[in-house]
Amino acid sequence: MWGTAFLPLAAASGCSWAPLPGDEDFRDGPPTVERRFTRCAVALDAAGGHQSGLFQTLAFGAAPDVSVFSDEMVRTCSEGLIFKEVFINHRYLAATEAPEMARLDGRQKWVRVGACVPKPCGEVFADLALPRLLEWRGKSERYHPAPGPCASEENSEFNDGACYAFLNREIFWEHCMAGTLVWRLLSDASFFDRLFGAQIRSLPEDELGASDQPEHQQAALAHYKACRLGGGSYFGVHFNAMAQLAEGYELGMCLPSLHTSWSPSMDPMLEWWLGSRMSRFPDIDVDADSVQAFELVHRSELGVRWAVVGLGRSGTTSLAAWLDTHPRLQLLHHPGDFFREGSFEYLFRRSHLEHLVRKAEIQAVKARPGVLVGIKEPSLLRSDRGRQMLAEMKRTKVLIIVKNWADWLKSSLLFATPACTPESITRRTRVGLGCCY
Structure with missing residues (x-):
């Protein structure tokens, strides 16, 4: 390349x-x-x-x-x-x-x-x-x-x-x-070269609560912060390598920033810089046609001002729905999620807690003028990574619901019964079968 x-x-x-x-x-x-x-x-x-x-x-x-x-x-x-x-x-x-x-x-x-x-x-x-x-x-x-x-x-x-x-x-x-x-x-070749190559893939799901292997996360965030402090933009670059075994890579890359949207005319420049950096590894040839770049930002830049967290089966869904009815509050959630979670697909999803997120996803959030946006994700309080995410969002008010342990246990056991999901209860009620407890 x-x-x-x-x-x-x-x-x-x-x-x-x-x-x-x-x-x-x-x-x-x-x-x-x-x-x-x-x-x-x-x-x-x-x-x-x-x-x-x-x-x-x-x-x-x-x-x-x-x-x-x-x-x-x-x-x-x-x-x-x-x-x-x-x-x-x-x-x-x-x-x-x-x-x-x-x-x-x-x-x-x-x-x-x-x-x-x-x-x-x-x-x-x-x-x-x-x-x-x-x-x-x-x-x-x-x-x-x-x-x-x-x-x-x-x-x-x-x-x-x-x-x-x-x-x-x-x-x-x-x-x-x-x-x-x-x-x-x-x-500024030495500055941009120093911030090339941090692995920016998601953390595996089975390591969400682990704190003994934070190297990837720390490296990606350190590169990102240094890049932004130096007036740059941080990109995730995916490409395939033409070697004995075709592999896909997804690396972080700091580039000069412009107050303009990225355009196709800038792609050759990105590919040229990628090629010059990867030329130091003679065993890896980059497939130029596979290069895809997307600007990354930190999740805290979404501007979430409030979050409903805490134990599930404690009324978090009802509280989030009630707050969403206020004219100056807006709940971010996936439209198809009955539990009002899954805020914009993977931004806060428990199985995809990425270090950095695509800027396009952040820009897709269209909050109403003068409205404070919030999320509902009870899972954030359960893991070290989730609690760290809450700490990173320094302007966010955290709402935690507590419940008598006996009532919570009863609700959790009833909910765990396959036939007793909110969807099945609604469906049975419509046809006159009543509750399935």
């Missing part, structure tokens, strides 16, 4: 400013635009990527006064780095929501911007290094394209119309977003 993934990746590129890399671009050779981009991205990653202090050296309006820098920043600018400057059109700063726009004179069209960057970034400072620094500074998921015609080496006349047209095209053109994602990956 490492070889085949580059072809669709290059074909998907529509960016006028960012040539997509090919395998040969990582080797020495003539200083082509591709190699200059790659060498700058590698240098930014080596300098610490978005976790470095490079963005703190950004200076607007004039060269920075080094005397006001902290000792750490002085060292940052002196250890193998150079200070580069470029003039930026005010339209670009507005489009990328730079806070410096608030301090600009309305007549000022060019803004002098400089920063300390690795030496390999000198020739592609405006196209690659500056967008990354602006993005890292704000810890933002916002899309930052290269300035293109909105940048100049001199403070001179400029074509404002060309800058305006460029921003309208590059910021909203999803092909260009896919290309930008590649350079965000390469500029």
